[in-house]
Amino acid sequence: MVIWLAVIVVFLCVIYTGGYYICCERRRFFRQERTGRMAEFEGTIRNLKNEMRKLGEIDREVRERELSLVGLYEFTKRMSPALRFDEIFDALRTFFLENPDRFAFKRGELIVLKDAVGSYEVSRVYELLEAAPAEKDPASTEKVETSTNRSSYGIKELLKLCEMSRKGIFLKSKEAPGIFRALGIAEGAATFAAMPLMNENRIAAVLAVEDMPQENFEKFAILSIQFAMEMKKVLLYETVESLAITDGLTGLYGRRYFVSRLEEEIVRSKTHDLKFSFLMGDIDFFKACNDTYGHLVGDAVLKEIARLIKETVREVDLVARYGGEEFGVILPETKKDGGVRVAERIRRKIEEHVFRAYDETLKITISIGVSAYSDDAEEAAALIDSADKAMYRAKSDGRNLVRT
Numbered sequence: 001m002v003i004w005l006a007v008i009v010v011f012l013c014v015i016y017t018g019g020y021y022i023c024c025e026r027r028r029f030f031r032q033e034r035t036g037r038m039a040e041f042e043g044t045i046r047n048l049k050n051e052m053r054k055l056g057e058i059d060r061e062v063r064e065r066e067l068s069l070v071g072l073y074e075f076t077k078r079m080s081p082a083l084r085f086d087e088i089f090d091a092l093r094t095f096f097l098e099n100p101d102r103f104a105f106k107r108g109e110l111i112v113l114k115d116a117v118g119s120y121e122v123s124r125v126y127e128l129l130e131a132a133p134a135e136k137d138p139a140s141t142e143k144v145e146t147s148t149n150r151s152s153y154g155i156k157e158l159l160k161l162c163e164m165s166r167k168g169i170f171l172k173s174k175e176a177p178g179i180f181r182a183l184g185i186a187e188g189a190a191t192f193a194a195m196p197l198m199n200e201n202r203i204a205a206v207l208a209v210e211d212m213p214q215e216n217f218e219k220f221a222i223l224s225i226q227f228a229m230e231m232k233k234v235l236l237y238e239t240v241e242s243l244a245i246t247d248g249l250t251g252l253y254g255r256r257y258f259v260s261r262l263e264e265e266i267v268r269s270k271t272h273d274l275k276f277s278f279l280m281g282d283i284d285f286f287k288a289c290n291d292t293y294g295h296l297v298g299d300a301v302l303k304e305i306a307r308l309i310k311e312t313v314r315e316v317d318l319v320a321r322y323g324g325e326e327f328g329v330i331l332p333e334t335k336k337d338g339g340v341r342v343a344e345r346i347r348r349k350i351e352e353h354v355f356r357a358y359d360e361t362l363k364i365t366i367s368i369g370v371s372a373y374s375d376d377a378e379e380a381a382a383l384i385d386s387a388d389k390a391m392y393r394a395k396s397d398g399r400n401l402v403r404t
Helices: 002-079 085-098 155-164 177-183 214-245 255-272 286-293 295-312 336-352 380-396
Strands: 107-116 119-129 169-172 191-199 202-210 276-283 318-321 326-331 355-357 360-362 366-373
Touching (some): 002 085, 085 119, 085 214, 155 177, 155 191, 155 202, 202 214, 214 255, 255 276, 255 318, 255 326, 255 366, 255 380, 276 286, 276 295, 276 380, 286 295, 286 360, 295 318, 295 326, 295 336, 295 355, 326 336, 336 366, 366 380
Antiparallel strands (some): 107 119, 107 202, 169 191, 191 202, 276 366, 318 326
16 A cells, blocks of 8 residues: 555656656746847837838938039029020039038039140139138129139149049048158048049140048049030030131131121220220231242241231230231230330340241231320220331331331
8 A cells, every 4th residue: 555655656757757758848948938039029120110110211311312403403594595605603612602512522623724736725714612611602693713724733743643643532641641742631620532634635725722531532533524515515606706806817806706806895985985096907918928939838827926016916816817918916904015025025025036837938027007095096996007007107108117
């Protein structure tokens, strides 16, 4: 009996122990399953948060691109009616001022080039200065300063870099100190970016800025491409306009445009109570030159005389090919005695010059008549007639002379 009781007790203990073990295992299993599910749930939450963050970044990027597109549309719309470089540059400058955070550069230049034989020459340079926050006023009507023909950068080095990478360059001073020195970039600039603006596979201009963050370079490149498209239109207009108002052989102004500018100068001088001089020059014995040496040599002489006259007068003075071998010059704010001195310098420079063309060497002289507003006349036709008569006096007195 005792044995059976012991067996029953052992059996009950085994059942209890087994049951307890099974319960513990089940609890551990459910605990592990619950922990696994919680971890899986937390992982799902983390993934959802990551996705939401990515979606937020995509949304911000889309919004930024949308704003950029709207800004570019407004920028293009603002430039569309413009037909002058000054006007499209003013639109570019205003766009930079209205969007300081998108580009955030300190200073820069728009360098416009002109084609020379086998090389480039600087035509004009517009300076870009990023205004301080207190100074920024996009609505300002202040005009952009007149462009110059000198750049603060090393043009040869800059164009060499642009020729190597026509998609644009972005440099850091720490990585390329030698290039920064060659470009003439002022000390303290951390970065330098430049975009070549192309026209018919030639660099028509370069847009360069300093201290712009690298993340803004892509937007800068897109803006530059848009500006280059508008620039092509302006270049085409300037070419057509130049053909309409300039003489094809000498590059000087043509007669029709010159006379219109003479009338404008009369109005300006009358308004501000100013005086100016008008010169009419005629090459001596030019028909004999053509008959003796041929028209090719005659054309070369005309081009050389045009160059000599341009070199002798000021930039503000207007020089034109008035007729076949006649040249007209308007000297703003110059009295008659000053006009005579300029005419003498022109006459002397041509007299002393040795003309060489197509293996021919020859000497050329010019006779010049001088008239002045308002001493001699107050109307364009009368002023021209007065200078013309003075020029024929110089011819009749022996040529290679200046007369009033």
